[in-house]
Amino acid sequence: MPAYRATAPGKIILFGEHAVVYGQPALAVPVFAVQAQAVASAAPDLPAGEISLRAPAVGLDGVDYRALPADHPLARGVALTLEAVGAATPPAVRLKITSTIPVAAGLGSGAAVTVALVRALSGFLGRPLPDDAVNAIAYEVEKIHHGTPSGIDNTVITYARPVFFVKGQPLEPLRVGAPVTIVIADSGIPAPTAEAVADVRAAFQRDPEGYRALFAAVGDVVNAARQALEQGDVPRLGALMNENHRLLQRMGVSCATLDALVARARDAGAWGAKLSGGGRGGNMIALTPTHGDAAALAAALEAAGAVRTLTTTLSPST
Ligand code: PMV
Numbered sequence: 001m002p003a004y005r006a007t008a009p010g011k012i013i014l015f016g017e018h019a020v021v022y023g024q025p026a027l028a029v030p031v032f033a034v035q036a037q038a039v040a041s042a043a044p045d046l047p048a049g050e051i052s053l054r055a056p057a058v059g060l061d062g063v064d065y066r067a068l069p070a071d072h073p074l075a076r077g078v079a080l081t082l083e084a085v086g087a088a089t090p091p092a093v094r095l096k097i098t099s100t101i102p103v104a105a106g107l108g109s110g111a112a113v114t115v116a117l118v119r120a121l122s123g124f125l126g127r128p129l130p131d132d133a134v135n136a137i138a139y140e141v142e143k144i145h146h147g148t149p150s151g152i153d154n155t156v157i158t159y160a161r162p163v164f165f166v167k168g169q170p171l172e173p174l175r176v177g178a179p180v181t182i183v184i185a186d187s188g189i190p191a192p193t194a195e196a197v198a199d200v201r202a203a204f205q206r207d208p209e210g211y212r213a214l215f216a217a218v219g220d221v222v223n224a225a226r227q228a229l230e231q232g233d234v235p236r237l238g239a240l241m242n243e244n245h246r247l248l249q250r251m252g253v254s255c256a257t258l259d260a261l262v263a264r265a266r267d268a269g270a271w272g273a274k275l276s277g278g279g280r281g282g283n284m285i286a287l288t289p290t291h292g293d294a295a296a297l298a299a300a301l302e303a304a305g306a307v308r309t310l311t312t313t314l315s316p317s318t
Pocket of ligand 1: 013016017018019020021105106107108146148149150151152153193197276277278279282
């Protein structure tokens with residue numbers, strides 16, 4: 001049996017984080033500059049049924065998935081894949097997982113690892129799963145990471161294309177009318193998404209009317225941003241990013257460091273900027289002027305304290 005290799009990109013949320021958990025739409029795009037990779041290969045020296053995991057980043061060096069706790073994300077990904085392909089006792093497999101996606105930074109590293117793993121393992125076993133099955137497994141594993149995820153991360157990463165996402169609804173592709181370049185800057189502050197999501201829920205329960213209005217305002221921004229993106233209206237997209245950041249501040253999920261990076265990006269000429277993902281830390285994104293210099297904007301953000309920057313360009317849909 002030949003080895004089978006699969007990859008999956010990182011992602012960023014462009015608009016609509018947090019409100020998406022409450023049924024509002026959100027926009028997300030894949031980030032191909034970083035990726036997770038899984039390689040499945042035959043292991044004739046091991047007993048049938050063993051799936052031996054090597055994932056150096058999390059300290060696994062040849063561990064059978066059944067020796068891990070059932071709620072370990074990799075073990076769960078393997079178990080759900082075997083169930084989906086109907087292989088109760090598969091031939092032994094070595095499964096190596098690597099990733100260049102920064103962990104716990106809102107770039108979707110957990111979902112990307114699962115998507116690559118499911119594709120490599122099901123492909124190796126001769127039963128490559130279709131995207132909707134891969135997505136469903138990745139969503140189940142996301143629940144281990146995040147508790148009550150909206151599903152946006154696994155969706156944008158599985159389909160590897162810009163998405164207009166509404167929780168529980170079929171995927172709507174997102175058309176891009178003109179090239180859009182985005183600089184992603186990591187604040188360096190680790191920020192578990194689950195905590196920010198739980199805090200927003202507590203605040204929503206204290207003030208349901210106020211938060212419902214905030215979420216609805218985010219929904220309006222997202223719908224306007226979809227239109228601006230389709231029309232290739234980058235200045236408008238930037239103004240909407242600024243508006244979305246203000247709404248996220250009012251939800252209580254920004255922080256002084258993110259606000260400072262957002263302000264610095266605008267001073268350096270970005271069309272707009274906002275935090276991206278769970279907030280409180282993690283990443284912010286800035287929209288580069290069409291003929292402007294993304295490298296200069298990235299350098300300005302690094303000088304202002306960002307620990308890492310990535311640049312990604314959305315290509316117009318064909
Ligand atoms: O921190 P990230 O990039 O995984 O994004 C979380 C997005 C939230 O809307 C805050 C949560 C969710 O499940 O959609």
